[in-house]
Amino acid sequence: MTTDTRLDVHPIGPDPGTRRGSTLEAVGVSAWFGDRKVLDRVSLTMSAGQVTALIGPSGCGKSTFLRILNRMHELVPSAALAGEVRLDGTDIYDESQRITGTRRRVGMVFQKPNPFPAMTIADNVLAGLRLTGTKVSRGHRDDVVEECLTRAGLWQEVKDRLKSRGGALSGGQQQRLCIARSLAVRPDVLLMDEPCSALDPTSTRRIEETIAVLSQEVTIVIVTHNMQQAARVSQDCAFFLAEARQPGHIVESGPTKKIFSTPDDPRTSDYINGRFG
Numbered sequence: 553m554t555t556d557t558r559l560d561v562h563p564i565g566p567d568p569g570t571r572r573g574s575t576l577e578a579v580g581v582s583a584w585f586g587d588r589k590v591l592d593r594v595s596l597t598m599s600a601g602q603v604t605a606l607i608g609p610s611g612c613g614k615s616t617f618l619r620i621l622n623r624m625h626e627l628v629p630s631a632a633l634a635g636e637v638r639l640d641g642t643d644i645y646d647e648s649q650r651i652t653g654t655r656r657r658v659g660m661v662f663q664k665p666n667p668f669p670a671m672t673i674a675d676n677v678l679a680g681l682r683l684t685g686t687k688v689s690r691g692h693r694d695d696v697v698e699e700c701l702t703r704a705g706l707w708q709e710v711k712d713r714l715k716s717r718g719g720a721l722s723g724g725q726q727q728r729l730c731i732a733r734s735l736a737v738r739p740d741v742l743l744m745d746e747p748c749s750a751l752d753p754t755s756t757r758r759i760e761e762t763i764a765v766l767s768q769e770v771t772i773v774i775v776t777h778n779m780q781q782a783a784r785v786s787q788d789c790a791f792f793l794a795e796a797r798q799p800g801h802i803v804e805s806g807p808t809k810k811i812f813s814t815p816d817d818p819r820t821s822d823y824i825n826g827r828f829g
């Protein structure tokens with residue numbers, strides 16, 4: 553299919569500003585790689601319009617849990633899963649649910665910025681639409697590019713060079729370009745797996761500002777090793793732990809303010825205060 557023959561159809565979903573994201577609810581989620589169980593009965597509600605931070609030491613299953621939330625876990629041949637993930641009440645693993653529909657509603661931004669380096673900045677934004685088969689008219693494409701780059705906090709920096717290669721941007725700009733690409737399909741939920749770990753402090757701050765703005769419209773779940781970042785950007789927080797070769801589980805979850813000030817479990821306090829992990 554050539555892009556020029558696409559129908560005059562706008563991206564799917566309500567206009568930004570008219571909604572507050574979707575609620576994601578994990579219910580009794582367990583996960584395996586082969587025989588090895590890596591998550592044990594994880595239940596967590598990630599509320600609409602909130603930022604939920606997933607924290608915990610390396611290897612406790614945070615990324616696996618995140619990948620379960622948009623059906624990427626099942627791409628690993630040895631992977632298995634139990635439990636439910638409800639998106640606004642509907643289990644995304646129910647056989648009536650199509651994987652492409654879930655991926656469109658639940659976007660993902662990865663640790664390492666991964667724009668298409670040889671593609672122009674504008675085409676990088678539109679690539680998200682092409683990958684999900686969402687049609688957009690030629691006349692509407694410029695609007696989508698501007699809107700998404702604006703929402704990702706990148707428009708002012710790139711508006712005069714939209715035809716430059718995505719690979720020519722700085723690391724932080726590339727990450728915001730990837731966020732813009734995710735936003736083009738108007739997801740209800742954005743999953744972010746350590747989105748700032750490869751970035752300098754200034755770029756990190758820009759991404760955090762972007763997260764704060766986006767969270768008014770999109771539900772955000774972020775994995776971070778940076779406790780200050782979790783405290784800054786999230787309203788809710790879940791502390792994962794895998795002890796003594798046991799599968800990862802949630803020790804406690806709740807409002808970030810409470811988790812960081814008066815956690816119920818001493819292991820949470822020890823981790824947050826850098827006494828292990």
Ligand SMILES: Nc1ncnc2c1ncn2[C@@H]1O[C@H](COP(=O)(O)OP(=O)(O)OP(=O)(O)O)[C@@H](O)[C@H]1O
Binds near residue numbers: 613616628
């Ligand atoms: N593709 C895979 N095949 C086999 N085992 C895997 C795979 N991916 C992850 N694991 C294992 O699952 C467990 C959880 O890994 P995961 O990456 O989810 O942890 P994490 O908390 O995100 O770690 P980190 O903070 O270091 O990214 C680890 O023991 C890891 O070795």
